[in-house]
Amino acid sequence: EAFILGEGEKKIEEKIDTRTPNTTIFTFNKEDHTLANLLRDKLLKNSHVTFAAYRIPHPLFAKFELRVQTDGEITPKEAVLASSKDIIQDLNALKTNFTREYELRKMVGGAQNGI
Secondary structure (H helix, E strand, O other), rough: OOOOOOOOOOOOOEEEEEOOOOOEEEEEOOOOHHHHHHHHHHHOOOEEEEEEEEEOOOOOEEEEEEEEOOOOOOHHHOOOOOOOHHHHHHHHHHHHHHHHHHHHHHHHHHHHOOO
C-alpha cells in the first residue's frame, strides 16, 4: 500500500527551478532512500551533472525530492534518464552473476552430497 500509486497520482513530477540555471526538481512518489541514494550516487558520477541531492520531505510519507543541476550540455531530465538506465544495467548484471553463482554452488553442493 505504501508503494502503490493512488488513482491519478503520478510516479514522477518534474519542476524546473527558475532560480538556478539548468536545474530541475523531480518528486518521486511512493519511493524512499533506496532509490533516492542510488540515483544521487549515479548522477554524481556523470561528468555533466554539477549537483545532485535529495531530501525526504516527511519521514512518514514515501516521497523524495531530487534536485539535479547540469552544465547545460544535457538537461537534468536526460541525466536522470541516463542514470536510471545505468542502474537497470547494474541490477541486471547483479541478477545474472547472482543466478550463475547460485546455480554453480547448487551443483557443487549436490555433487558433494551425492545428489
